[in-house]
Amino acid sequence: QVQLVESGGGLVQAGGSLTLSCAVSGSIFSISALGWYRQAPGKQRELVAGITSLGSTNYGDFVKGRFTIFRDNANKTVYLQMNSLKPEDTAVYYCNLRVGNYWGQGTQVTVSS
Secondary structure (H helix, E strand, O other): OEEEEEEOOEEEEOOOOEEEEEEEEEOOOOOOOEEEEEEOOOOOOEEEEEEOOOOOEEEOOOOOOOEEEEEEOOOOEEEEEEOOOOHHHOEEEEEEEOOOOEEOOOEEEEEEO
């Protein structure tokens, strides 16, 4: 089985920073395409950032210039560095492994004004 575990969420004031981690474990040899998604209550889940097996990245329009996605292939971990956080960034953040469509349980990010 494949398991994704997110961590690093918490409470931060507007303008602050957080770095989220997603550790992948289980019956896989390596990680490939991964994405960070977020979902606020009453809202649709949206893509925050994605990274391919070759390292190319893409970002949602609302987070470009503030967030950075990167990975550590040796440790099968993907990160999301979030700077200049805004209250609208408040959501549960989920990690997704595209091959197999595996999801983690999510980590809560709360940004106060």
